[in-house]
Amino acid sequence: MNLTHFAKARHATKAFDSARKIPAAVIDELKELIRFSPSSVNSQPWHFIVAESDAARARVAKSMQPGYAYNEAKVTRASHVMVLCVRKDMDEAHLNAVLAQEEADGRFANAEAKTGQQNTRGFYVNLHRERDDLSAWMEKQAYLALGTLLIGASTLEIDACPMEGFDAKALDEELGLAAQGLTAIVVVGLGYRSGDDFNAKLPKSRLGTQAVFTDLA
Numbered sequence: 117m118n119l120t121h122f123a124k125a126r127h128a129t130k131a132f133d134s135a136r137k138i139p140a141a142v143i144d145e146l147k148e149l150i151r152f153s154p155s156s157v158n159s160q161p162w163h164f165i166v167a168e169s170d171a172a173r174a175r176v177a178k179s180m181q182p183g184y185a186y187n188e189a190k191v192t193r194a195s196h197v198m199v200l201c202v203r204k205d206m207d208e209a210h211l212n213a214v215l216a217q218e219e220a221d222g223r224f225a226n227a228e229a230k231t232g233q234q235n236t237r238g239f240y241v242n243l244h245r246e247r248d249d250l251s252a253w254m255e256k257q258a259y260l261a262l263g264t265l266l267i268g269a270s271t272l273e274i275d276a277c278p279m280e281g282f283d284a285k286a287l288d289e290e291l292g293l294a295a296q297g298l299t300a301i302v303v304v305g306l307g308y309r310s311g312d313d314f315n316a317k318l319p320k321s322r323l324g325t326q327a328v329f330t331d332l333a
Contacts, residue, residue: 117271124320126270129277129305131312134193138306142272143168143196146306149268150198153261157237160214161206161254162261163298165199165291173197176303179287187281187303194277195307198265199287201298202258206241206250255301262302269306275313277305 143166150164167173176197180188191197203210215234224230244253262278269276280302287293287300309316322328 119267119271122270123267126266126276127315127318127320129275129307129309129313130190130315131310132190132193132195132275132277132305132307133310134307136195136308138195138274138308142274143306145272146198146265146268146274150261150265153264155257155260156253157240158214158218159206159237159241159254159257161203161210162258163201163203163296164261165201165300167197167199168195175290176282176287178290179282179284179300179303183283184279184281187279190277190279190305191303193307193310194305196305198304198306199291199300200258200262200265200302200304201293201300202251202254204251204294204297204299206245206254207297211237211241258301262304265304274306275309279303279305 147164147166155161167176170192173191173194173196176199177188177191180186180191211234214237215230218224218233219230224233241250244250266276266278282300282303284300287303288298291300293299
């Protein structure tokens with residue numbers, strides 16, 4: 117597989133074909149891809165909501181009105197929509213859940229290894245809490261998951277459109293996220309482009325190699 121091919125082939129889809137639906141097996145694969153995204157000290161401070169039915173996507177689309185109406189059709193006409201959420205705090209309950217899962221998955225050779233992982237993760241959580249940038253740090257991990265989702269979708273020949281243009285407070289309220297200690301940060305439309313997707317016809321544009329790389333001597 118030439119991964120660069122898929123990186124160059126993908127684009128932010130501006131119009132979806134509402135008649136085409138992503139097969140359930142492909143959605144399951146996308147879920148596994150994003151579940152296995154990397155995160156700093158394996159903190160996994162995220163939660164992902166998948167909206168498939170017309171009613172479910174309409175609930176997400178409410179957050180596009182009135183200020184982000186240009187994104188509404190990218191939700192209502194998509195096959196599926198994924199809402200990427202991040203935790204509002206890295207609390208002990210979450211940290212304990214991650215540690216317990218690591219232990220169940222055989223990550224620790226002995227009790228000392230388990231304690232070491234717990235202490236290391238706790239150190240970085242406390243470091244970012246002291247720096248008052250814990251929320252930003254957790255959001256960075258969720259954007260790693262977004263990157264995994266986008267390139268993964270391209271390799272599966274699924275079109276995608278990531279959107280920050282929505283009313284996060286309204287979406288949090290609609291989905292009851294605050295009660296779960298979560299907040300929405302990105303909405304991603306998933307499906308198949310339509311003939312009206314003007315962005316599919318445009319050449320990709322990136323700064324040149326010399327502009328973005330420095331080779332140290």
